[in-house]
Amino acid sequence: MNNKALAAVTAVLAFPALVAAGPDDDNLVINDELDMISVTEAPAHTENLDTIYSGWHFRTDETQALQIDDFDNPAMIFVDQAADLFETVDGAAEKSCASCHDGVESFEGLQASMPKVDAESGKLVVMEDLINKCRTDRMEADALKWSGADMQGLVALIGLQSRGIPMNVAIDGAAAPFWEQGKEMYYTRYGQLELSCANCHEENWGNMIRADHLSQGMINGFPTYRLKQAKLISRHNRFRGCIRDTRAETFAEGSDEFRALELYVASRGNGLSVETPAVRQ
Amino acid sequence: MKLRLITLVCAMTGGAAFAAETGPKDVQFDDYGAIEQSLTGVAGDAANGALIVGEKSKGNCVACHELTALADIPFHGEVGPMLDGAGDRWSEAELRGLVANAKMTFEGTVMPAFYKDDGYIRPGDAYTGKAPSAPLTSILTAQEIEDVVAFLATLKEQ
Numbered sequence: 001m002n003n004k005a006l007a008a009v010t011a012v013l014a015f016p017a018l019v020a021a022g023p024d025d026d027n028l029v030i031n032d033e034l035d036m037i038s039v040t041e042a043p044a045h046t047e048n049l050d051t052i053y054s055g056w057h058f059r060t061d062e063t064q065a066l067q068i069d070d071f072d073n074p075a076m077i078f079v080d081q082a083a084d085l086f087e088t089v090d091g092a093a094e095k096s097c098a099s100c101h102d103g104v105e106s107f108e109g110l111q112a113s114m115p116k117v118d119a120e121s122g123k124l125v126v127m128e129d130l131i132n133k134c135r136t137d138r139m140e141a142d143a144l145k146w147s148g149a150d151m152q153g154l155v156a157l158i159g160l161q162s163r164g165i166p167m168n169v170a171i172d173g174a175a176a177p178f179w180e181q182g183k184e185m186y187y188t189r190y191g192q193l194e195l196s197c198a199n200c201h202e203e204n205w206g207n208m209i210r211a212d213h214l215s216q217g218m219i220n221g222f223p224t225y226r227l228k229q230a231k232l233i234s235r236h237n238r239f240r241g242c243i244r245d246t247r248a249e250t251f252a253e254g255s256d257e258f259r260a261l262e263l264y265v266a267s268r269g270n271g272l273s274v275e276t277p278a279v280r281q
Numbered sequence: 282m283k284l285r286l287i288t289l290v291c292a293m294t295g296g297a298a299f300a301a302e303t304g305p306k307d308v309q310f311d312d313y314g315a316i317e318q319s320l321t322g323v324a325g326d327a328a329n330g331a332l333i334v335g336e337k338s339k340g341n342c343v344a345c346h347e348l349t350a351l352a353d354i355p356f357h358g359e360v361g362p363m364l365d366g367a368g369d370r371w372s373e374a375e376l377r378g379l380v381a382n383a384k385m386t387f388e389g390t391v392m393p394a395f396y397k398d399d400g401y402i403r404p405g406d407a408y409t410g411k412a413p414s415a416p417l418t419s420i421l422t423a424q425e426i427e428d429v430v431a432f433l434a435t436l437k438e439q
Contacts, residue, residue: 087393107352154404190402191401191403191404192393192402192417192420194393194402195391199391200360200391203391204360204391206354207359208345208357209344209358209360210337210341210357210360211356214360240410244408244410245407245408246405247405247420248401248402248403249405249406249411249412250403250405250412
């Protein structure tokens, strides 16, 4: 190693010590009673991380506080609206979600296993797909817009029934080819800035990029209430925003590419509690 | 006839001035990723370079690098190494190579290439998320690269 390389390495190593970097060591407990797994050992297939952290640990105390009490969580308004929508009859079949599903509580555990391969079609499906299939096939109603408030409210409402349960998506068997596709995307350096998901969220988590504290990019808190957008944000909308910010032509929300990426990113967080609706910056 | 000759000479002179600028595809990196030749033949303007380094819509170098000289600009990042002393650590040719395409010096580095206009995967139309409607241009122009290099060369520890 020459002197210049040594100097560069020294600068890299020395600098993070100047700023408080990395995740904090607070404990995430919701409503003073639900202990969340927000830090745990990385699953074996997440090769380049030893420990995985919820994005909650990278946010300010003020933002963190909004998530630990449901009365303070601004996402809950949208979840309450979705609970009403769950009971609302719509479509030619004159049904609501509640006509077939015996209370939204019956979805406990589902979010922890999503996305998954639909045995009938062989396709990888995410929660939005399940909701729209029910709406179009059983209710004979219009499909909901992917990142709209109705859809993301329902995704959060159904996800909330699994809050606290560790994520555990399947990556083998029928899911394996989708998982491989998602993994390849995760490491592809897209756009004119040539940045992959891994460049920021695997190699540089804990570091500041301008005013943003880089997390590990976990999606166990999605749909997430983002303060800067003041609404529930879908997983695919966040993927889209990240890829756009690499000066790339992004993929569409609801595309098969983003379904595969969602499976892969979800799998990197296997072991973290389902957190939706989380609150982020 | 004479008039035509003069016109021709003028056109050639103009062409020669233009050709002095090295396009992104014609940059010659040495084995270590440095670029000896100025991209424009015009000395860099360090003051303008400082603006480019700090400006979000230009180089936005501070998004990833901290440097004391621009301490009045908030929120310097920590993804890349600190730039204080960059002018001691690197020669002008090395700095030019690092700013134009750091991957030629450090294979696989996270740092984007600022003087490159092809070879991308799914490049977009700036930050719109859409496919480009016109041929891509480099993120910084040749003279902007020279200006940034001139500024970085002023970053000395002493």
